[in-house]
Amino acid sequence: MDACPVTESRCCQFCPQMGVDLDLVNRTLFGVAYSGEPMGEVREVNIARSREAKIRERAQYGGTVSTLIRVALESGLISTAVLAKLVEGVPQGVAVSSSREVLDCCGSSYLVCPVLEAFHRWQPEDNGRVGVVGTPCQTLALAHLRTCSLSAQSNVNRLNLVIGLFCTWALSHRFRKVLEKWAALPEIRKTDIPPPPASVFHVYTADKCISIPLDDVRPFVPPACALCWDMTSEMTDISVGSAEGIEGWNTVIIRSRKGQELVRTAVSEGLLETRELPKESLDHLMESARLKKRRALQNLVRKSGRREDLLHLKLKREIVERILGSD
Ligand SMILES: Cc1cc2nc3c(=O)[nH]c(=O)nc-3n(C[C@H](O)[C@H](O)[C@H](O)COP(=O)(O)OP(=O)(O)OC[C@H]3O[C@@H](n4cnc5c(N)ncnc54)[C@H](O)[C@@H]3O)c2cc1C
Known part of the structure; x- marks a missing residue:
């Protein structure tokens, strides 16, 4: 085996599996300490769906993600979106800039998709701003990137929108x-x-x-999914998942002011409709998100052998105790 002589490297800094301080990431994104609440920072939770038939026909559920990306591109919030596209049935990360191309990326592939590779390969035009759609691990990696001292050598300074997907596993x-x-x-x-x-x-x-x-x-399911503690893509502007029991709609968690403005623009332009999320659906979502955290912590502790050692995850002791209880 070759010894690596590098003492400060992008590979070690950028990879959240090498160590991620959720408090630092949360403060960087939202200006407050990480609470460990099941769904992270929440401004609003709704259900939503696209008002455009051509998006709904091709979307996974309500087409909320594709509609929001379309509005973000058309309003100039971003000039490029990095999405997943099926090429010969295999998901690839692609950088797109038109509504037509967004439509071609509708739908979910449950296979892991190298979205961040496409983000890193994207060559920004002058003043180019990028939006990314990704799973919790991918959106955490992007948020973590913002806290790294070597991040100036990446596209992260061009990142102006992150939409996360709910995910139990890929x-x-x-x-x-x-x-x-x-x-x-x-x-x-x-x-x-x-x-x-x-x-x-x-x-x-x-x-x-x-x-x-x-x-x-x-x-x-890749073994890393058993160590992932995030079900709702907490480190994002907006997170989107299914609306259980409400066919053709999405659950939408708005986390940032930017996310809130984007949803409002989409609604006011008549491209998206929103409704209140029924209380029992919210309770169920909270419980699923809490259980994912608990399972991940149990697996991390089993792997490290000690409650004090959560391997790559840095979390306040009180949060760990609250979630694990007397396990
Ligand atoms: C691996 C995976 C697991 C998921 N697990 C859950 C779950 O447990 N519970 C839940 O409620 N929802 C889950 N989802 C989210 C759900 O499938 C929908 O993506 C989400 O509800 C948005 O629906 P939509 O109709 O707005 O999507 P659309 O408007 O059709 O847009 C879907 C977007 O997802 C992107 N995408 C598709 N496949 C991938 C991929 N492999 N990696 C990254 N981005 C991708 C596309 O680029 C597209 O922009 C999962 C998604 C994925 C990819």
Whole structure:
């Protein structure tokens, strides 16, 4: 093995799995200490959906993400968006700048997508501003980047919008072999995980829907997902997920003033509609987010052997105690 002589490196600084101080990240983004509340910093929680039929037809649920990105591009908040796009059925990170291209990125791939690679490769034009859509691990990496002393050598200073997706886990690309047993990857129109108690992974082609038991899917979840404590992409301007039991709508958590203004613009331009999130759905979301935190802490403690050592995660002791209790 070669010894690495570098003492200060971007690889070590930027990777949140090498150490992330959630208090520092939260203060940098929101100006307050990290609370450890299940859903992070919250200004508003609503349900929303696109008013545009052509987005709703292709979107995962209500098309809220694609609509907000479209409005951000058209209003000049950003000049480029880094999104995930299926190329021959495999998700790739792409930098796009038109509404047409945003439409081509609609829908969720549950395979891990190298969105941040596309963010780092993006070559900004003069005064270019970028928005990124990503999973909790990706949006945490971006937020963490803002706290790194070497970040000037990255595109992070051009980052003007982060939209996060809710995520329980993603799937390794080894899962492609399982999918290919049922359909050629480019023929897959949509994949989805319906809410419990279904316990299946749906794969839709033009003429059929295949249901794969979740027990056959879970072996393809990368081990890092078991250590992730964030279900709702806490370090973002806006986070979006499904609206359980309310088909065709999204749950939307607005976290920053910028996020709030973007949603207001989308609504006032008639491109997005919002409604109140029913209390029981909010309670359920809170509970799922709390359980993800608890599971992650249990796994981290199991791995390190000590409650005081959460490996890459730096968290205040009182937050750990509150979540783990007498475990
Ligand atoms: C791996 C994964 C796991 C998820 N788990 C949950 C969950 O447990 N609970 C829940 O409520 N929601 C989950 N979601 C979010 C959900 O699938 C929708 O993305 C979200 O509700 C937005 O819906 P929409 O109709 O607004 O999306 P759309 O308007 O269709 O936009 C979807 C956006 O997601 C981006 N995207 C697609 N695939 C990926 C990917 N692999 N990585 C990064 N970005 C991607 C696209 O670029 C696009 O901009 C998950 C998403 C992913 C990618």
